[in-house]
Amino acid sequence: MKFFLYIFQLVFFFSFDNSFASYIDSKLSQDQESLDIVFYNIDLKVDPKKKIISGNTIITFVLYQKVKNIEIDLLKNYTVSGTSINGTSLAFEQKNDKVYILNTGLKLFKEHSLEIKYVGKPPVSKSPPWEAGIIWDEDSNGNHWVGIACQSKGGHIWFPSKSNPNDKAEGAEIKITVPKPLKVVSNGLLKSIEPSSGYWHTWVWETNYPISSYNINFTIGDFKEVKRTGYILDKPLKMIFYTLSNDTNKDIELLKSAEEYLSFYAGLFGQYPWIQEKFGIVQTPYWGMEHQTAIAYGNNHKKTNLGYDFLLFHEIGHEWWGNFLSVYDWADFWIHEGINTYAEALYIENKYNLETSINFIKTNFESNIQNKKPIIAQPNSGIDVFTDNDVYYKGAYLLHTLRYIIGKEILIESLKEFLYIPKEHSNNQTTTSEFVTLIEMNSKKELSWFFDQYWNNAKLPILNIKENIIKNKKFIDIWWEDDGFKMPIVINYNSFDGLREKELELSNNPKKIVIPKSSELIIDPESWVLFEKKAYK
Numbered sequence: 371m372k373f374f375l376y377i378f379q380l381v382f383f384f385s386f387d388n389s390f391a392s393y394i395d396s397k398l399s400q401d402q403e404s405l406d407i408v409f410y411n412i413d414l415k416v417d418p419k420k421k422i423i424s425g426n427t428i429i430t431f432v433l434y435q436k437v438k439n440i441e442i443d444l445l446k447n448y449t450v451s452g453t454s455i456n457g458t459s460l461a462f463e464q465k466n467d468k469v470y471i472l473n474t475g476l477k478l479f480k481e482h483s484l485e486i487k488y489v490g491k492p493p494v495s496k497s498p499p500w501e502a503g504i505i506w507d508e509d510s511n512g513n514h515w516v517g518i519a520c521q522s523k524g525g526h527i528w529f530p531s532k533s534n535p536n537d538k539a540e541g542a543e544i545k546i547t548v549p550k551p552l553k554v555v556s557n558g559l560l561k562s563i564e565p566s567s568g569y570w571h572t573w574v575w576e577t578n579y580p581i582s583s584y585n586i587n588f589t590i591g592d593f594k595e596v597k598r599t600g601y602i603l604d605k606p607l608k609m610i611f612y613t614l615s616n617d618t619n620k621d622i623e624l625l626k627s628a629e630e631y632l633s634f635y636a637g638l639f640g641q642y643p644w645i646q647e648k649f650g651i652v653q654t655p656y657w658g659m660e661h662q663t664a665i666a667y668g669n670n671h672k673k674t675n676l677g678y679d680f681l682l683f684h685e686i687g688h689e690w691w692g693n694f695l696s697v698y699d700w701a702d703f704w705i706h707e708g709i710n711t712y713a714e715a716l717y718i719e720n721k722y723n724l725e726t727s728i729n730f731i732k733t734n735f736e737s738n739i740q741n742k743k744p745i746i747a748q749p750n751s752g753i754d755v756f757t758d759n760d761v762y763y764k765g766a767y768l769l770h771t772l773r774y775i776i777g778k779e780i781l782i783e784s785l786k787e788f789l790y791i792p793k794e795h796s797n798n799q800t801t802t803s804e805f806v807t808l809i810e811m812n813s814k815k816e817l818s819w820f821f822d823q824y825w826n827n828a829k830l831p832i833l834n835i836k837e838n839i840i841k842n843k844k845f846i847d848i849w850w851e852d853d854g855f856k857m858p859i860v861i862n863y864n865s866f867d868g869l870r871e872k873e874l875e876l877s878n879n880p881k882k883i884v885i886p887k888s889s890e891l892i893i894d895p896e897s898w899v900l901f902e903k904k905a906y907k
Contacts, residue, residue: 418514424489443526448490498656525583660688708765774898
């Protein structure tokens with residue numbers, strides 16, 4: 371099968387479900403806007419046989435304004451049996467996938483502790499990771515194998531949280547009790563395995579890095595651990611593959627590949643962000659997802675015709691683009707996916723050459739762009755507003771076009787800087803406007819014409835071409851139809867002395883080119899620019 375078909379069929383690009391209440395996709399209420407999550411302590415019992423979860427979540431939070439209620443997201447699938455703040459039981463109401471806890475006059479700018487006890491059957495994902503829910507499965511030996519897909523809806527499909535992307539917690543403790551001998555893999559480091567009553571035991575994980583609620587996750591299975599110490603920019607990194615496989619050689623090779631991909635990303639964008647914790651891969655009953663320090667992997671060691679594991683490479687990249695640097699609003703989701711997708715083209719260029727990379731971009735990116743809507747959505751959108759692949763492929767291709775304008779060196783240095791510069795919002799959460807400001811500053815170019823056309827409009831710019839033949843000459847007028855658009859374009863044509871190449875500075879005013887009648891004008895021969903042609907006679 372050709373590689374572009376492989377990508378088109380496998381990449382988990384969006385067609386999100388509407389099987390239950392939409393992702394938290396409207397502007398935050400005043401109550402939630404005033405609430406800042408500091409830490410999640412999640413303590414759950416997961417019964418794979420009954421498909422029930424039960425327990426409690428303690429949320430450490432700060433209030434910045436007086437509010438009537440403390441408003442927390444949690445699916446109405448669950449029955450809340452009690453809530454308390456700072457140890458005092460309080461009245462609450464469950465309504466429309468929310469829990470409202472009465473505010474009895476909590477002090478502002480102080481940390482408080484909210485506990486919510488609950489039980490219920492989570493939604494089941496029939497098409498993970500696209501459709502949100504729990505995946506209840508079995509391995510080849512009949513052991514329970516459980517995963518969670520929650521990016522499309524948010525962490526509140528399984529634990530009480532503030533599911534809007536604009537609030538990362540400073541960390542989380544995840545305690546999951548399961549039947550023996552099942553294991554639990556989650557974010558950060560394993561703190562302990564504690565005995566529980568009967569044949570149950572509790573796995574306690576903790577991360578002390580900022581983390582989005584949809585990235586808090588766990589996977590349950592009868593895993594074996596394949597370990598490796600990797601060295602990323604000369605720093606040791608604990609690498610673990612939690613696998614159901616019996617092929618140790620393949621598992622070790624997967625970790626070696628992961629070290630290569632981690633080193634590539636680190637070389638371009640800086641050190642692996644969670645170097646003090648781990649890099650984990652956990653085999654899942656669905657294709658994949660970028661859970662922080664514990665990426666879900668179900669690709670079964672498949673490689674592209676260029677010899678690398680696409681899924682593993684892609685999810686590793688999200689440790690930088692999506693997990694470390696995150697969008698403040700899903701409207702800017704292209705930042706996660708477009709930049710990370712373009713990194714694959716950079717990897718191919720580094721491993722092979724620019725020509726191979728350009729062919730890859732044309733084959734795998736351009737052919738999948740739909741141009742139905744802008745790649746930036748309306749503010750306060752939910753992630754499920756993205757019903758096509760343009761945040762991936764178009765976002766990636768436009769970075770390639772941006773490179774054509776400002777140069778590779780400036781683009782790469784700007785992307786690296788973008789990861790680490792101070793942001794308006796806390797915990798390295800960003801917006802497209804911050805990206806645009808940085809690019810214009812570093813390139814010393816005013817690029818509003820470029821970003822307005824490509825990021826805020828669905829349709830591609832139109833290049834008008836009008837040709838007249840007089841005697842043995844072709845007189846060709848070329849101009850951009852879209853107001854204010856001024857993309858320069860490279861042209862090739864054969865003249866009496868051989869192949870000629872020129873870069874034309876184009877605008878809305880026609881620019882005349884004269885070439886031999888027998889020659890064909892080749893516009894943008896290396897396919898740097900996305901545009902449509904309109905020919906006039």
